[in-house]
Amino acid sequence: MRIGIIGGSGYTGVELLRLLCVRNDVEVVFISSRAHAGKAVTEQFPSLRGHIDLTFSDPDKIGETPCDLVFFATPNGTAMHQALALLDKGVKVIDLSADFRIKDVAVWEQWYAQEHASVALIEKAVYGLPELFRDQIREAELVANPGCYPTAVQLGFLPLLEAGIVDSQSLIADVKSGISGAGRGASVPTLMAEASDSFKAYGVAGHRHLPEIEQGLALMSASPVSLTFTPHLLPIIRGIHATLYARLTAEVDLQAMFEKRFKDEPFVDVLPEGSHPETRSVKGTNMCRIAVHRPQNRQTAVILVVEDNLVKGAAGQAIQNMNLMLGLAETTGLQQPALMP
């Protein structure tokens, strides 16, 4: 299988390379970077020396390289201009950006502050959360890969909302993300001298992942959903930790419910009762680990979720989707244990 990557100089692009370059069943044949076109990939990323022999191409050259599947690891607003041409040639597409995640065009345009360039494709796109849409993904031509925060938050609330045992109107997600989630662009706030040895919330008034998460939660819930979503910037490189709060409206064995819901999921691990998952326990892997708490046996459930924002929150989940779309075993290439310590 021949794979292309548009947008190969950011963290999700190089993470796709890291995960794909050791495989024999697929081959990355194209990778683009407008800034580095013509240069060896290993010049930018010496960690890949000996693993890959590609040169960055101009993204416009994708049409000249036959591919079975193309990933967009581009900023928001790029894939919506280029996806159609590829789909028309029979190339499958996975977009890691936000272009096709939100079904309501008006909502998308409000939060992303631009006109959508490919409205017809929005409906066609399948939301790439395999735990919810595995069958549709297998048949999809275009997959909208979920955001990093939305993956963690949706997986954590999923059993509670499907079961209808919480007040879906007062959900709270207090979520902390490692700094690679901010991307590889030069900026003052993400300098090491600014962001390390410190911690802050950001985007409390409104973050683009809020509508994406609420759209997903609404699909799981019989009753209307309202979420308070507070993202924070963690001084770690990789990892998201979501601390989720929901008011219980019924008495159930939460631990058993979570274990049952995810028992066949290869990339969701429900920890034993009383656990506190660490982000490092999934560093570099596609695993999402969840712990379920009900402090003081009061009415608030506290769900702890960790994932690697660049893997299950981005490139790993995209490859999980690729495996499904190409008819390969879903877990192929995604089974290395975490780097610890």
Place this chain on the structure above:
Amino acid sequence: MRIGIIGGSGYTGVELLRLLCVRNDVEVVFISSRAHAGKAVTEQFPSLRGHIDLTFSDPDKIGETPCDLVFFATPNGTAMHQALALLDKGVKVIDLSADFRIKDVAVWEQWYAQEHASVALIEKAVYGLPELFRDQIREAELVANPGCYPTAVQLGFLPLLEAGIVDSQSLIADVKSGISGAGRGASVPTLMAEASDSFKAYGVAGHRHLPEIEQGLALMSASPVSLTFTPHLLPIIRGIHATLYARLTAEVDLQAMFEKRFKDEPFVDVLPEGSHPETRSVKGTNMCRIAVHRPQNRQTAVILVVEDNLVKGAAGQAIQNMNLMLGLAETTGLQQPALMP
């Protein structure tokens, strides 16, 4: 004024030294460490070379050194055995541990898993949160210095609960603390190879600061209080960030209310609307910075609070209390700006 410190080899002890050693109006004349007795303080703490010329003493020698005021920077369960003898001699006492914080002895004994050795002093002790008990602190002989988490959480909820404009039964405090909060004892989970570049919650089932915080919140609130409190371990050295959630039950101008409540407080800084305080903005200082949000104009208020856990959360607040107890200007020795970057 002559000052003694019992327990001088931990982080709160050495922080007291750092803040006191540059002052002319008070002098540290005694500092104890059972393990290092007889050794120069600067051997353990070379950062104090040139600033202090003390030798660690055995804690039992405190009786031989006349002091006006003694700090206990000891583990829980120590001050309750030694405070009475000092008070009887007319020495004022500030306990940085938890021994005198909780008024209900049974609750204290349950959470701290030991019998209380000095029940009579509990009532006598004044809770050292100046923003609430300034006048009593001025007159106090024994001050129970608040915990690091309780300081941040109580200050953040204070205006909301005093005004009675939130549902006091569904309060949530999602709090993140730097690793110095875990103390200076050797332990595997706080090794750098374990705790850095990672993040986790802990004590979700129940943390000792929960009853202390609920006791404080109850005093502010006309209606009963219930709090979900989730502590997390941040990979930073100093700093606490509390993200507080409360359901609004009335329409008020939150920003104006917070600004008014704290306008005369020297160590509480309400940031402009839309702000996101960073822990580093208070690193090394006694300042607590607060930002007030109401995301999407929905019904949940989100209050962001930062403090340095070793200063406003421990040694700095203790010195603020000392200043009050000794009739000095409250802010003396606590006005250095934060170290940034």
Place this chain on the structure above:
Amino acid sequence: MRIGIIGGSGYTGVELLRLLCVRNDVEVVFISSRAHAGKAVTEQFPSLRGHIDLTFSDPDKIGETPCDLVFFATPNGTAMHQALALLDKGVKVIDLSADFRIKDVAVWEQWYAQEHASVALIEKAVYGLPELFRDQIREAELVANPGCYPTAVQLGFLPLLEAGIVDSQSLIADVKSGISGAGRGASVPTLMAEASDSFKAYGVAGHRHLPEIEQGLALMSASPVSLTFTPHLLPIIRGIHATLYARLTAEVDLQAMFEKRFKDEPFVDVLPEGSHPETRSVKGTNMCRIAVHRPQNRQTAVILVVEDNLVKGAAGQAIQNMNLMLGLAETTGLQQPALMP
């Protein structure tokens, strides 16, 4: 092939597990930890959940479990007591500790401050640096796996000393190690609050790796060797960076010499001229990357070497040796690219 690991609760032990658990050609059948005997490995190391189903055993039980090869990932002074019994049963042994690294017993006993318990085995042991002793390792029954610092320093000086083009009596190795090199034992100096956001040298007066390195360098050099070795503690988890200085005594093309010397080595990568290798470029991998400089075209060569102290500096090199000893392809299981970022 059946593999045993003595000492499975430290960082080198769990790193062996991480690298071996995904392989089909070898199986870890025994892992010991006196402290955790009887408990599941994944309780200590949740990152291995789903990858391994072993329980820690008492180390004394190794005799009851048939193995083809046993790793000692134990503190110094343990393997020398247990290796002989295994060897006598035909089990191959790789010792990751220092017990069999130094050929001169008196030197070993001086630096390790104990009597050597198995002098006869010292001569039998092959020093496990494949770039120097590949053929002997293939035939070895007992391999002394090199220390982390010695691997980096020896590989960096190797071409210079073999060629005899530097003053071998004034060598300098200024080496910086990540904190995992200090092990997983609880201690104050390696706490995150002590070691992060700081940097220091240690052991400047004399470090145990000095005699090991000088022994190795002497074997490469026709003239006597003297090394100044300064280890430093880096506030990173994994990684060693050696900065090596040598006075040139002849004019040669250093870059070409290094490239030629290592061109067939699977785990030594000589970077293009002018490069500065980053420790992260080898994070989690068995690769050693080297850059060669001659600043200002003066007489001092500056060689930069990076490795992951837990992989090429410990567990990875041990597995490279295992592959050789068991007749497997040398690079098996060691070909994942580094985790970046």
Place this chain on the structure above:
Amino acid sequence: MRIGIIGGSGYTGVELLRLLCVRNDVEVVFISSRAHAGKAVTEQFPSLRGHIDLTFSDPDKIGETPCDLVFFATPNGTAMHQALALLDKGVKVIDLSADFRIKDVAVWEQWYAQEHASVALIEKAVYGLPELFRDQIREAELVANPGCYPTAVQLGFLPLLEAGIVDSQSLIADVKSGISGAGRGASVPTLMAEASDSFKAYGVAGHRHLPEIEQGLALMSASPVSLTFTPHLLPIIRGIHATLYARLTAEVDLQAMFEKRFKDEPFVDVLPEGSHPETRSVKGTNMCRIAVHRPQNRQTAVILVVEDNLVKGAAGQAIQNMNLMLGLAETTGLQQPALMP
């Protein structure tokens, strides 16, 4: 005394503010930032809220604000255009950039790749290392404040070269700097996701501080000097650690020599024999701590030097110079102990 700061939005500028804003004897009356002109300083730096009430001005407005002394905390190549006008008005000037540090114009122009705009002032400028040029600084109108690396390296080699007891032609300085040394400009290599949890050398072929250091060392030495200088990037915010190597040519008591040379220096602290200074022991302070070693009693002296690159390596030393130039006590405002932990 009225103080101006040109270039107030970088790390040295804000560090000047942090150190000056608590003083009563001097007042910062002007601070410039072209990008933030018209905005409150505390908007950029909330850590200074409550400490300073200034607004950033356009740098060209400095002429309109009477000042006794002006600091240039600007990029290289700025002060040389603006200093003369200020000096002509009788304003004293301290330049924290490199414009006036190197006496040989040709050398400066080669390393800084531009024509020097104010050659006449170079000779007039006094090099602001008080340990060498205290008397000249007292009389100076223009001080060239030393670079961060040059301060540490020169202070460490000073007693050895003055005494003429080392081979001055084979000096080596292996120096590691915290990332704030790279400044506050947005750039990919200094992003936290790139620079944290990693380590590398840089500029090995030639760094601009090499000629500055060699110029200084030559002044101390009776014989010609040649230095190999290797800078490295440390994943810490503040701090420089210099590890210096020199071949001894005479037998002396190094410890005694260093203690004697610096015994009257307020900001150089020679540690007891066998010490290993940590960068954190000087975090936020103007202190330089030095330890002296002679490993294995061989012929190489190893000198360990730590300083805070933003204080003794920049703003603190500049204020030390300011105190001297204004006839104030040299240590005024520079006596806070380090932030620890």
